[in-house]
Structures are given as structure tokens and as C-alpha cells.
Amino acid sequence: MTIFDATIDRSTLMYRLGLLTRRWRQIxxxxxxxxxxxxATxxxxxxxxxxxxxxxxxxxxAAVGIEGPSLVRLLDTLVAKGFVERSEDAADRRAKLLRLTPEGREVVTRIRATxxxxxxxxxxxxxxxxIARVAEVIGRLESTVGDARRRGKR
Structure with missing residues (x-):
């Protein structure tokens, strides 16, 4: 028996959710x-x-789950492709603000349709x-994971 054949219980739930997420991203x-x-794009x-x-x-x-310097490289690519524009934040010149270009919005529309x-x-x-039951459990799980992350950063 492999982990894939095992019943999902407390000992395998998080692993299986991670595996499911990876498989979904592969699709x-x-x-x-x-x-x-x-x-990356x-x-x-x-x-x-x-x-x-x-x-x-x-x-x-933070939303994508990568470090700032890695995002900068990706944004350079997306800016070069004409999908994203960067501008300086008037309130904090060190910060960069992002927006989708019309071409970027078209790509997002195709992504969403897919x-x-x-x-x-x-x-x-x-x-x-x-779906509602699974969504409710996932929402509660996201909350407890968020609590655990905050406790770990203290």
C-alpha cells in the first residue's frame, strides 16, 4: 500500500492536500x-x-509565495512582455506599484477561462x-494555519 492508497486521516491530510495542490498546478x-x-508567468x-x-x-x-528578489526577476519578464507596468509609489519612493496592462488583462482573461x-x-x-462543506473545512484550516504561522513568527 502506498500513501496514495491510504485512507485520508489526520496523519495524511496535510500531505495529501499538498500533493493535490501540486498535481493541480501541474495540470x-x-x-x-x-x-x-x-x-512563473x-x-x-x-x-x-x-x-x-x-x-x-x-x-x-507574499501572495505568490516567493521572495522579493525572485519576484523582481519575474516582473522584469512580465514588463518586457508588456503584461505589467511598474510605477513609483508617491508615498514611499522605495516601493513599486504594479498594474496590469491591457495586454496583461487579456492574458488574465484567458487564464481565468482555462x-x-x-x-x-x-x-x-x-x-x-x-463543495460548500469542503470550502468550509478549507477556510477553517487556512485560519488555523495562519494562526500557527503568526505564533511561529513571535
């Missing part, structure tokens, strides 16, 4: 690769869209009640 990466986008665009125009680079780095199609397909066997 997305395969879809976006055919459109010329990599994980589509994820920051999607997160920037969620955060909205005028978000700071440090906030985007994600929606894949989600609809993958979630089709589940009822709205199933």
Missing part, C-alpha cells in the same frame, strides 16, 4: 505551456488581478453541498 502548467505561459498575473491595480511588489510576492473550464470539469462529480 494548469500543462494547459498554459501550450499558450506560451509558464508557472501566469501565477503572478493571476494574483495581481486578484490584488488589483496599484498593489505593491511586496504584497504580490481555470474555469478545468475546475468545472474536475468538480463536476461533486454537488454544491459537497
Amino acid at each position: 494548469l502548467d500543462a494547459q498554459f505551456q501550450s499558450a506560451g505561459l509558464t508557472d 501566469w501565477r503572478p498575473l493571476l494574483h495581481l488581478d486578484f490584488l488589483g491595480d496599484g498593489c505593491r511588489q511586496k504584497d504580490l510576492a 481555470v474555469t473550464t478545468l475546475e468545472d470539469d474536475l468538480l463536476s462529480p461533486f454537488s454544491d453541498d459537497d
Whole structure:
């Protein structure tokens, strides 16, 4: 028996959620690769869209889950492709504000359409009640993970 065959319980839940997330990203990466986008390019665009125009680079780095210097390199690529614009924050000249260009918005629209199609397909066997129950558990789990992270930073 492998971990993949095991019943999901407290001893395997977090591992299985991590594995599920990695597999989901692999599916997305395969879809976006055919459109010329990599994980390094589509994820920051999607997160920037969620955060909205005028978000700071440090906030985007936190949302994507990467360090600031790594994000700067990715942003250089996205700026060069014409998807993102950077500007100086008038309140803090050291900070950079980001916004999607019209071309970047078009890419995000295509990304969202692809994600929606894949989600609809993958979630089709589940009822709205199933999804609501899982979403509630995930929300509570996100909260407890956030609490644990804050306790670890003290």
C-alpha cells in the first residue's frame, strides 16, 4: 500500500492536500505551456488581478509565495512582455506599484477561462453541498494555519 492508497486521516491530510495542490498546478502548467505561459508567468498575473491595480511588489510576492528578489526577476519578464507596468509609489519612493496592462488583462482573461473550464470539469462529480462543506473545512484550516504561522513568527 502506498500513501496514495491510504485512507485520508489526520496523519495524511496535510500531505495529501499538498500533493493535490501540486498535481493541480501541474495540470494548469500543462494547459498554459501550450499558450506560451509558464508557472512563473501566469501565477503572478493571476494574483495581481486578484490584488488589483496599484498593489505593491511586496504584497504580490507574499501572495505568490516567493521572495522579493525572485519576484523582481519575474516582473522584469512580465514588463518586457508588456503584461505589467511598474510605477513609483508617491508615498514611499522605495516601493513599486504594479498594474496590469491591457495586454496583461487579456492574458488574465484567458487564464481565468482555462481555470474555469478545468475546475468545472474536475468538480463536476461533486454537488454544491459537497463543495460548500469542503470550502468550509478549507477556510477553517487556512485560519488555523495562519494562526500557527503568526505564533511561529513571535
